[in-house]
Amino acid sequence: MNLYKKVEETLASLEIPFEIVEHEPALTTEQADSFIEGIEGVRTKTMFLTNKKKTAYYLLIMDDHKRLDMSAFGQIAGSKGIKMASGDSLYEKMMLPPGVVSPFGLLNNEEKDISVYIDKEIMNEERMSFHPNTNEKTIFIKTADLLRFVEAIGYQVNVIAL
Structure with missing residues (x-):
């Protein structure tokens, strides 16, 4: 099944409204931002992280202009040696290529073994934007x-202060 279609069908089944903007493939957050200029919603970056031994995986959502302190996140997550997970790990866990990471990739994680974190700084935003398992679209969805x-798809959200 088309990975975007899976997102669309899941949101429809949950009766969650969303807005889609189609555009040419976005390879950077700056490029993606240029395609959605003027549309309401915080621009996010979603990072797929792992610990030193690759025994734990984390999906972290934060404002795309903010820089992540990996060791501070590691303390919050209770893990040492936090780093970006490899492209191979990303594909194995969420069937996504680098540059397309989003919470919608969790639909493809059959093991349900990824911990989800959102920076509390963006929790008061009305809407957030993500790539919905493709870098040729941007989805806007209400934070709630x-x-x-x-x-609904089986994950707990950990809201943290970064």
Whole structure:
């Protein structure tokens, strides 16, 4: 099944409204931002992280202009040696290529073994934007609906201060 279609069908089944903007493939957050200029919603970056031994995986959502302190996140997550997970790990866990990471990739994680974290700084935003398992579209979804989606597919959301 088309990975975007899976996102669309899951959101429809949960009766979660969303807005889609189609554009040419976005390879950077700066490029993606240029395609959605003027549309309401915080621009996010979603990172797929792992610990030193690759025994734990984390999906972290934060404002795309913020820099991540990996060791501070490691302390919050209770893990040492936090780093970006490899492209191979990303594909194995969420069937996604680098540059397309989003909470919608969790739909493809059959093991349900990824911990989800969102920076509390963006929790008061009305809407967030993500690539919905393709870098040729950007989806805008209400923050409350994103939380409902993540929980409906079997994950707990950890809201943290970065």
